Amino acid sequence: MNLPETLLSVRNLSVSFEQRGRRIEAVRGVSFEMGREKLGIVGESGSGKSQTGRAVLGLSEGKVEATRLRFQDLDLLTLGRRIRRDLRGGKIGMVMQDPKFSLNPVMRIGKQLVEALRAHEKVSASTARHRALAALEAVQIDDPERVYRAYPHELSGGMGQRAMIAMMLLPGPDLLIADEPTSALDVTVQQTVLRIMDRLVQERGMGLILISHDLELVATFCDRILVMYAGQIVEMLAADRLHDAEHPYTRGLMSCLPSAATRGRPLPVMSREGVQP
Amino acid sequence: MTLIRIEDLDISFGKGADRVDAVRDVSFDVTRGESFGLVGESGSGKSTILRALAGLNSDWQGMINYDGEPLASRKKLAFYKKIQMVFQDPFGSLHPRRTVDQTLREPLAIHRMDDRERRILKVLDQVRLGLEFRFRFPHQLSGGQRQRVAIARALILEPETLLLDEPTSALDVSIQAEVLNLLVELRQTLALTFILVSHDLGVIAHMCDRLAVMRQGRILEFADGGVLADGRFHTEYARELFSASQGYSAETMA
Numbered sequence: 001m002n003l004p005e006t007l008l009s010v011r012n013l014s015v016s017f018e019q020r021g022r023r024i025e026a027v028r029g030v031s032f033e034m035g036r037e038k039l040g041i042v043g044e045s046g047s048g049k050s051q052t053g054r055a056v057l058g059l060s061e062g063k064v065e066a067t068r069l070r071f072q073d074l075d076l077l078t079l080g081r082r083i084r085r086d087l088r089g090g091k092i093g094m095v096m097q098d099p100k101f102s103l104n105p106v107m108r109i110g111k112q113l114v115e116a117l118r119a120h121e122k123v124s125a126s127t128a129r130h131r132a133l134a135a136l137e138a139v140q141i142d143d144p145e146r147v148y149r150a151y152p153h154e155l156s157g158g159m160g161q162r163a164m165i166a167m168m169l170l171p172g173p174d175l176l177i178a179d180e181p182t183s184a185l186d187v188t189v190q191q192t193v194l195r196i197m198d199r200l201v202q203e204r205g206m207g208l209i210l211i212s213h214d215l216e217l218v219a220t221f222c223d224r225i226l227v228m229y230a231g232q233i234v235e236m237l238a239a240d241r242l243h244d245a246e247h248p249y250t251r252g253l254m255s256c257l258p259s260a261a262t263r264g265r266p267l268p269v270m271s272r273e274g275v276q277p
Numbered sequence: 278m279t280l281i282r283i284e285d286l287d288i289s290f291g292k293g294a295d296r297v298d299a300v301r302d303v304s305f306d307v308t309r310g311e312s313f314g315l316v317g318e319s320g321s322g323k324s325t326i327l328r329a330l331a332g333l334n335s336d337w338q339g340m341i342n343y344d345g346e347p348l349a350s351r352k353k354l355a356f357y358k359k360i361q362m363v364f365q366d367p368f369g370s371l372h373p374r375r376t377v378d379q380t381l382r383e384p385l386a387i388h389r390m391d392d393r394e395r396r397i398l399k400v401l402d403q404v405r406l407g408l409e410f411r412f413r414f415p416h417q418l419s420g421g422q423r424q425r426v427a428i429a430r431a432l433i434l435e436p437e438t439l440l441l442d443e444p445t446s447a448l449d450v451s452i453q454a455e456v457l458n459l460l461v462e463l464r465q466t467l468a469l470t471f472i473l474v475s476h477d478l479g480v481i482a483h484m485c486d487r488l489a490v491m492r493q494g495r496i497l498e499f500a501d502g503g504v505l506a507d508g509r510f511h512t513e514y515a516r517e518l519f520s521a522s523q524g525y526s527a528e529t530m531a
Contacts, residue, residue: 044449186318187521220524256454258483260506267454
């Protein structure tokens with residue numbers, strides 16, 4: 001292992017929205033650093049986890065402020081729009097929740113992959129095609145030629161998500177931000193897609209931010225977890241130490257999961273009033 | 278005592294080459310007062326069975342018996358009163374332009390039940406919704422509150438069986454806990470029978486006495502609460518589902 005390299009550094013990030021003259025703070029003073037690791041951001045709806053991811057990608061519709069927002073040696077706060085755009089889908093890839101919405105429905109998969117690659121690299125059409133097919137193979141698609149020719153609606157959810165991951169991997173990103181990448185998939189397909197991401201992250205030495213509402217999943221998949229609540233990080237811990245979590249919100253999230261062990265007694269309910277981020 | 282008996286149920290959609298056999302050869306019994314789970318992934322046919330039971334799809338073959346009587350394809354109003362359904366998405370299942378009060382009044386009107394004022398107040402109390410919610414529209418409610426309205430709408434007819442189709446899948450885990458607690462409590466106090474459909478083995482394990490694992494329209498195996506605790510299922514697929522419900526595992530698998 002090399003020395004831990006800081007891939008992304010976020011300090012005092014806040015994202016706010018103006019709504020009918022009122023200021024709504026979706027993210028409030030979030031700070032973290034990450035290297036080439038699997039970082040999980042977990043929280044319920046409205047916790048600000050997706051807005052944090054979008055702010056890093058430069059896709060936030062709100063007002064983004066921070067004392068520091070750096071990716072490698074680039075200052076994301078002052079970067080010009082064009083460079084920012086090159087970065088997105090280039091050095092920073094993203095995978096969204098539902099491939100039905102994130103893929104272009106009227107363009108064949110192959111063409112979308114080629115387009116994604118050629119937006120970031122000057123390569124010939126035949127090289128692009130060759131690399132797109134190789135990328136589809138890398139995400140364990142058995143018949144890459146068929147998928148290359150297919151339209152998104154001709155693919156299952158799991159296949160679509162693999163194609164999406166293949167597209168993101170083409171320009172060789174250093175950081176992949178995946179926002180609920182498997183929430184729209186069946187549980188067994190979810191495992192397959194996660195294994196593919198896991199392997200790719202290891203082989204290519206990428207950093208990965210996995211944003212999810214599923215604590216169990218994040219804890220078993222990632223190296224480190226940030227737990228968000230009401231726009232703030234309430235707890236930051238190593239994934240295998242989840243059961244030592246101290247914050248009442250994290251503990252509440254864990255204890256309210258139903259299972260065979262909770263049968264016959266009421267699930268603990270969180271009193272939201274008592275929780276202070 | 279067997280309340281619901283399903284034998285050799287077949288349900289298909291479409292014709293010729295486009296024919297899809299959504300449910301194949303499904304048989305199971307549910308005892309009165311039992312909480313029975315149907316678990317499986319999308320397309321396994323679990324919701325299709327519920328819809329046939331609820332009378333939302335009358336195009337099926339086989340036998341469905343409810344309380345000793347065969348379910349004919351045309352059922353009487355009195356039948357629908359006994360068996361009510363709660364759908365997955367409270368954002369889609371409530372009429373956006375109707376208040377909670379109007380939503381609850383409709384089943385009462387259809388079934389020509391009197392004493393409507395009292396029934397509405399009672400059911401709101403049963404699902405723990407304060408009176409301040411009575412004249413609100415769905416968009417003025419949170420996801421958990423909407424699902425409580427959907428449960429209230431089913432309960433207002435005083436049914437004996439609730440068909441629950443992924444009742445908490447659209448909710449955050451902390452809200453899910455509240456809704457599951459409510460369902461458990463209602464089942465006890467009102468002596469209800471549940472058929473609960475879910476893809477989440479944790480939810481099924483918490484709620485059900487017995488379950489059937491479904492795949493591609495067929496029941497692969499039945500299991501009871503003990504199996505859910507230790508995961509000793511008979512079929513490979515059910516074990517796979519169980520392990521997936523425990524989070525991510527890096528071990529290789531087909």
